[in-house]
Amino acid sequence: MWWSSAMTGFREFSYSCNMDLTKEAHVLSRFIGTNIKLTTAHGCFQGELFHIDAARAIILSKVKDLRTGNPLPGMMLFFGNSILKVETKEEHSDLISRGEDEPLDESVNMLSQDSFQPAPKPDDVDATAHPRMEKSDVQIFNYSGDDENINYIVIDKFQPMFGPAVRHLQNQKVLSLAAVTLNESPYGKLCWLQVATKFRVYIFDILLLGPRVFKNGLQMVLEDKGILKVVHDCRWLGNFLSQRYSVVLANVFDTQVADVYLFSLETGGFLPSRARTVKECLTQYLKLSPSHGSFLMYKQTLMKDNPNIWCDRPLPTAALKLLSLEVMYLLSLRLSMLDAMLADYTLLVDGYLNACCQRTSDVFLSSETTSSELPKELQQLCVLQQRRREKALKEYQVNSLGFLIRAEI
Structure with a gap:
């Protein structure tokens, strides 16, 4: 029954x-x-x-x-x-x-078919997407980190929340993106799309809203070259959006690419043997405590135990919180990575300032370089890179491709 x-x-x-x-x-x-x-x-x-x-x-x-x-x-x-x-x-x-036993008046409180967004058709939803929750699922859903006041909004209908949400996103300079699908191939199902601003996280129910969610405004946001989108490994999401919804992501800051670039700077030009996961990047650059970073482990376990969990409606509050945390931290991760990228530049500028302070005005004017000469303070960058290469070869093993073997965090 x-x-x-x-x-x-x-x-x-x-x-x-x-x-x-x-x-x-x-x-x-x-x-x-x-x-x-x-x-x-x-x-x-x-x-x-x-x-x-x-x-x-x-x-x-x-x-x-x-x-x-x-x-x-x-x-x-x-x-x-x-x-x-x-x-x-x-x-x-x-x-x-x-x-x-008196029947209710059937003419009262009836809704027209145009006053709501219809539920997904049977062929849009996996028939096995709603198994009973096992004991392990209950334990996972008891997750509770320190971020109790996450300001997230679930967008699961077009009226009245969708329009204001899109207009708010269009006025941003930087957003972060994440998504969950039943499978990460172009033939999978996109279930949830998370978009974070500085103070708010929007969680779009793509399974319920359908492709109209992009045509009605989200495509404009995702393709806007004036809005920076922060994503971890944009390859699969970009390919998925392009193949399934004809949406071409533009102006992307990829935190996985940034991590490899920073590794190359740190080792004087070497490349790592593998790319880091978002959890490793958050641990490395934001120094997240185990309690803060554990939400990604919960998410992985959740998907392993029930691959169709993201099709369940309503999605438990704890699961919505996991999705919010995942996309929220990307904004802070970008800022931390930008600081690391500018470290060498800042070091060279400090060298310029120190050189000015140590010279007398007469010495400084007489030793002024010409436009064809590279100041010796900037030449120190080459020395710095060489020292980093030597240090990296002592700390890392090199694989057959010449990449440094990177351990997991």
Whole structure:
């Protein structure tokens, strides 16, 4: 049975998965706007019934996680194969005035088909995307770092939140991007796209919004050459967006590329044997404590235990927090990497200043270089690079390709 039946303080409805889905939607549509309690494979949730459709999906607004007592942002979509029970709590006075068995007026609180965004079609959602939560999943979802006040917004419908979100992004100079898919090939499914500004994280539900999310404004943001996009390993995301949605990323700061460049500077021109993961980069450049960096390990474990987790609706608050942290830290990572990239430049400028301070005015004027001469203070860069190469050869082993073998962090 899709929904079980009982009568306590709630009035409850029971339907079979084999029934006419259109009829199920018609019956429950009588209760649009009322307070609904849903019991799913992942927990219990309460909110106002916003929509029920024939695809066996329910959309709630003003959702509250009854297990934690915390409100959940945005509209929440519940697919039928994860719903165990649906109940509607009714006021006692309403039951008296209407009569317990008197049908509700079907003309009240009905929504037109144009007043909401429809749920994904069955062929857009993996049929196995909603397994019951195992014990290991519960442990993962108990993740709690020190960043309790992450300002993230889930965008899962076009009205009224999508437009203001896109306009806010269009006014930024720097954004960071991340995404989760069912598979990272061009033939996979893009489930969530995270975009962070300095003070806010937007999490776009691509699985629910569909390709229109790009045509309605996000494509303009992603292709804007005046907006810098910070991404870790932009190859797969750029290829995915290009192949599936004809979106060409522009003006990208790639933190994985930056890490290899900085390694080359540090070793006097050598290249590493491998590129670093985003977790390693955050640990190296931001010096994140284990508690702050552990969210990426939780994410990897989560995807390993349940590869289809990102298709679940509603996505648990802890999982949304993981997605927010991942993209939020990229902005700080870029700034730290830029400081490291400018270290040699700053050193050369300091050399210029020290040389000026150590000379008398007469000596300085008489030894002024011509335009064809390279000041000896700048020649120190060559010496510095040579010393770094010698040090690197002592600290690293060299593989058959001449790359320095880099250990994992």
